[in-house]
C-alpha cells in the first residue's frame with residue numbers, strides 16, 4: 001500500500017518550500033555567509049515562528065521569504081511558483097497581493113488616518129473607493145479599532161498602531177502573513193494582545209510566519225524553528241517532511 005505517500009492533488013506543489021537557500025554578502029574583500037543551506041517547508045494554514053538571536057539572519061531570511069530580496073543560491077517556491085523565474089511585475093503582484101507584511105515599527109504614513117493607511121494597499125491593487133472603504137472599516141473592526149478609524153498614527157498608542165499595520169497587511173487578503181519582530185516595539189501586555197490577534201487569524205486559516213528573538217513570543221506559534229548563525233533547525237513539533 002502506498003498510503004504513506006504525501007498527496008499533492010494539484011500540480012502546484014507545496015505551498016511554500018525553500019531548498020538549500022544560501023545568502024552571501026560581499027563586504028569589501030570579505031564574503032560573509034549569512035544564510036546556510038536553509039531547507040524549510042510550510043503548509044497552508046501553518047503558524048510558524050523563526051526564533052533566533054540578533055544577527056542570526058532572521059531579517060535576511062524574511063526579506064527573501066517576502067520576495068524583497070533574492071537568495072544567492074537555492075530554490076524557493078511559493079504557491080507552486082519558483083520565485084527565481086518570476087518577472088519584476090509578477091514579483092510586485094506577489095508582494096502586493098499574496099504577502100502581508102508586518103514590521104517591528106508599524107511604518108504607518110503619519111499624514112493618513114488609520115482607515116486611509118489600511119486603504120493604501122487596496123489603492124495600489126486597483127480596488128475602487130467604495131469597496132476600499134468597506135474593507136478598511138471591516139479590517140479595523142476586526143483588529144478592535146472600529147472607534148479609531150479616523151485617528152492619525154500619532155493619536156494612537158504603539159499597540160493600536162501595530163494593529164492598524166496588521167489590518168493594512170491583511171487588506172488584500174494575502175495567503176501569507178509575514179511578521180518581523182511584530183511585538184519588538186511593544187510592552188508585554190500590548191505584545192500579548194497582538195499575539196492573541198495572530199492566533200485568531202491563524203485559527204481562521206491564515207498562514208503566518210513570525211520572526212522573533214523572544215522565546216516567549218515564539219511559543220505562541222504552533223511550530224518553532226531556530227536560526228543560529230544562519231543555520232535553521234526544527235524546534236517545535238515533529239518535522240514530518
Ligand SMILES: Nc1ncnc2c1ncn2[C@@H]1O[C@H](COP(=O)(O)OP(=O)(O)O)[C@@H](O)[C@H]1O
Nearest residue numbers: 025027034052053054055056057058059060061
Ligand atoms: N545588506 C547587508 N550587507 C552586509 N551584511 C548584512 C546586510 N544585511 C545584513 N547583514 C549582516 O547579516 C547578518 C544577519 O543580519 P539580519 O538578517 O539583519 O539579522 P537579524 O534580523 O537576525 O538580527 C548580520 O551579521 C548583518 O550584519
Ligand SMILES: [Mg+2]
Nearest residue numbers: 058059060180
Ligand atoms: Mg532583524
